[in-house]
Amino acid sequence: MPCFLDVLAEAERFHGHLCPGLIIGVMMGLAALKLLKSSRSKDEEVVAIVENDSCAVDGIQVVVGASLGKGNLYIEKYGKMAATFYSRETGEAYRLLLTEDGGSKLFSALSEAGFFSQDEGARRKTLEVLEKISGDELFKVQRVVVKAPPQAQIRKSVVCDECGEPTMETLTLEINGKHLCIPCATKKRYYEPLQDP
Ligand SMILES: [Zn+2]
Ligand SMILES: [Zn+2]
The missing domain is CATH 3.30.60.20 (Wheat Germ Agglutinin (Isolectin 2); domain 1)
Structure with a gap:
């Protein structure tokens, strides 16, 4: 598994800023890859179907290697902090949803550590608290079946x-x-x- 803070830094370069949504996307993507026993897709090995078009999607894109250009990123605008990850290799799919409890836990951990302060240096230091939070505490996980999205042609x-x-x-x-x-x-x-x- 890649180092969490390195992946987050890469996601921040892609996204343009560091925000809670991006953090959620990165954590969700990492949790999904762990469930699928997969790594970042070079091609379209893992397909992500995201249920919103928020900052979190960019975190998912970077971690999972899912993009519009490769055809392994789909958006279903349900307005939920949820996404399904489907492995073309094994046919397995998991839907992850940030629970209400998970969301509050993440926000209070960030806020107690000082993430929302104006001081950029202090803010960055707070990211270490994230390493102590596991995906299991944040997401509801369902095994699901999805109609295999067609491979890009x-x-x-x-x-x-x-x-x-x-x-x-x-x-x-x-x-x-x-x-x-x-x-x-x-x-x-x-x-x-x-x-x-
Ligand atoms: Zn953002
Ligand atoms: Zn025409």
């Missing part, structure tokens, strides 16, 4: 008959014999160009 691109932009073939629609991208087919897009084209 490379698909070929086709050119949209209307806008002319290369688009992944599986995401085009055939309408009146034309192959259209989603924005052209639905006439809806999230941006408006300021000038043509």
